[in-house]
Amino acid sequence: MNFQKICVIGLGYIGLPTASTFAAHGINVLGVDISPHIVETINKGEIHIHEPGLLEEVKKAIQSGNFKAAAKPEEADAFIIAVPTPFQENKFGEYNGLTYKLADMRAVTSAAESIVPFLRKGNLVVLESTSPPRTTVDLVAPILARSGLEAGRDFHLAYSPERVLPGQILRELIENARVIGGVTSESSQAGRDLYATFVKGQIIQTDATTAEMVKLMENTYRDVNIAIANEFSRLADKFGVDVWEAISIANLHPRVKILSPGPGVGGHCISVDPWFLVESAPELTPLIYNARQVNDAQPNFVVKLVQRALGSLNEKKIAVLGLAYKPDVDDVRESPATEVIHILQHTGAQVKAWEPFKLDANMKGVDMASSLEDAIKDADAVILLVKHTEFTTLNPNELAQKTKARIVIDTVNGWNDEVWKNAGFTLFRLGNNKSKI
Numbered sequence: 468m469n470f471q472k473i474c475v476i477g478l479g480y481i482g483l484p485t486a487s488t489f490a491a492h493g494i495n496v497l498g499v500d501i502s503p504h505i506v507e508t509i510n511k512g513e514i515h516i517h518e519p520g521l522l523e524e525v526k527k528a529i530q531s532g533n534f535k536a537a538a539k540p541e542e543a544d545a546f547i548i549a550v551p552t553p554f555q556e557n558k559f560g561e562y563n564g565l566t567y568k569l570a571d572m573r574a575v576t577s578a579a580e581s582i583v584p585f586l587r588k589g590n591l592v593v594l595e596s597t598s599p600p601r602t603t604v605d606l607v608a609p610i611l612a613r614s615g616l617e618a619g620r621d622f623h624l625a626y627s628p629e630r631v632l633p634g635q636i637l638r639e640l641i642e643n644a645r646v647i648g649g650v651t652s653e654s655s656q657a658g659r660d661l662y663a664t665f666v667k668g669q670i671i672q673t674d675a676t677t678a679e680m681v682k683l684m685e686n687t688y689r690d691v692n693i694a695i696a697n698e699f700s701r702l703a704d705k706f707g708v709d710v711w712e713a714i715s716i717a718n719l720h721p722r723v724k725i726l727s728p729g730p731g732v733g734g735h736c737i738s739v740d741p742w743f744l745v746e747s748a749p750e751l752t753p754l755i756y757n758a759r760q761v762n763d764a765q766p767n768f769v770v771k772l773v774q775r776a777l778g779s780l781n782e783k784k785i786a787v788l789g790l791a792y793k794p795d796v797d798d799v800r801e802s803p804a805t806e807v808i809h810i811l812q813h814t815g816a817q818v819k820a821w822e823p824f825k826l827d828a829n830m831k832g833v834d835m836a837s838s839l840e841d842a843i844k845d846a847d848a849v850i851l852l853v854k855h856t857e858f859t860t861l862n863p864n865e866l867a868q869k870t871k872a873r874i875v876i877d878t879v880n881g882w883n884d885e886v887w888k889n890a891g892f893t894l895f896r897l898g899n900n901k902s903k904i
């Protein structure tokens with residue numbers, strides 16, 4: 468199939484880089500967003516999100532005339548849906564007394580509806596939004612059928628998940644392998660023709676529901692594996708074992724690769740996607756459900772460790788190092804660090820947080836320090852919550868001059884016991900309660 472013009476619906480973290488990458492490869496792209504502010508910003512050659520290299524690419528695309536933004540789709544050869552699929556705020560599912568979160572599919576629904584008046588024979592429609600299994604065939608296809616055209620017969624329909632890492636989106640869009648799941652093999656082929664415009668990685672063709680499952684399975688696999696690492700940290704704590712030592716030894720086994728325990732699982736993907744599988748089949752997913760519960764409860768275990776180190780937390784001053792959801796990124800959305808802070812505050816502690824990657828992080832209820840020194844100066848204890856390189860390379864001797872704290876708590880195995888001990892600190896580590904031996 469040949470593509471002169473495409474519409475990308477949803478100009479967020481995935482839609483905007485995708486649209487500008489197509490435009491940079493010579494395709495005429497209309498970006499569509501319901502937010503007038505976003506449309507206006509992009510048409511000025513500016514952007515509303517933070518992603519390295521994106522501003523330059525969008526600017527170039529707008530100047531070239533290949534890219535513009537609008538509130539509504541137009542006729543095109545292909546339509547890509549890249550809108551968010553968050554949770555429903557006030558509605559939960561229930562199965563056997565257990566409650567689970569439900570995907571809010573309203574944005575996908577209205578994006579599909581917005582295409583209906585412009586859909587023509589021979590077009591291609593691709594859903595990229597992370598969605599529960601069967602969304603493409605059971606939700607999107609029937610909506611598009613309101614045009615009088617049938618998916619797989621009159622137009623092509625496919626699901627193709629994004630699997631890019633924030634911070635690396637522009638490179639990974641091009642280099643990563645791409646899965647295209649069509650409702651027919653012709654639809655998969657049409658999807659391949661479209662993405663082959665810029666994708667250099669392998670393009671794998673399959674059916675739509677398999678492609679949906681692939682995306683959910685990747686992130687659920689990771690969530691479950693982090694959950695078992697977190698559970699191991701609790702067991703190690705109970706039995707006086709250093710979980711980090713035990714994991715490094717277990718991982719010498721050629722077929723074992725245990726992930727790292729920590730303060731919990733954050734970000735917009737791994738803590739979200741497993742729920743889409745639970746919602747679709749709660750009777751089949753007890754393991755996935757429980758893994759979510761384990762990871763969500765991990766901040767409580769961090770606070771128990773802090774209590775063990777400090778006794779009552781009432782009025783204690785605690786410096787928290789790191790707010791991002793993972794190391795060396797500036798993304799603080801859905802971060803377990805925030806949860807840890809809120810629980811600490813609940814116990815009466817006074818928390819000051821330092822996040823060098825996001826100096827302007829304006830987080831509700833969190834007292835942000837203006838510098839590392841500001842965070843630790845009057846602290847009774849310092850907690851390491853994110854393994855930023857900047858933190859793991861701190862010099863404890865220098866730190867000892869800047870804080871009155873002599874207790875440090877390491878939840879991510881970022882600091883070496885001996886070095887900190889020699890600098891006069893007592894170090895408590897998540898998953899290592901050797902004092903019990």
Ligand code: SAJ
Binds near residue numbers: 632729803
């Ligand atoms: N984490 C641990 N222990 C570990 C590894 C991670 O506690 O051993 C925590 C991190 O600190 C973080 C969370 O898990 O809070 C998630 O981090 P991550 O690096 O595992 O994943 P994301 O959310 O940044 O990106 C994932 C990626 N998927 C997989 O690795 C299977 C990425 O490829 C996807 O594009 C992205 O989700 C997505 O958009 O779905």
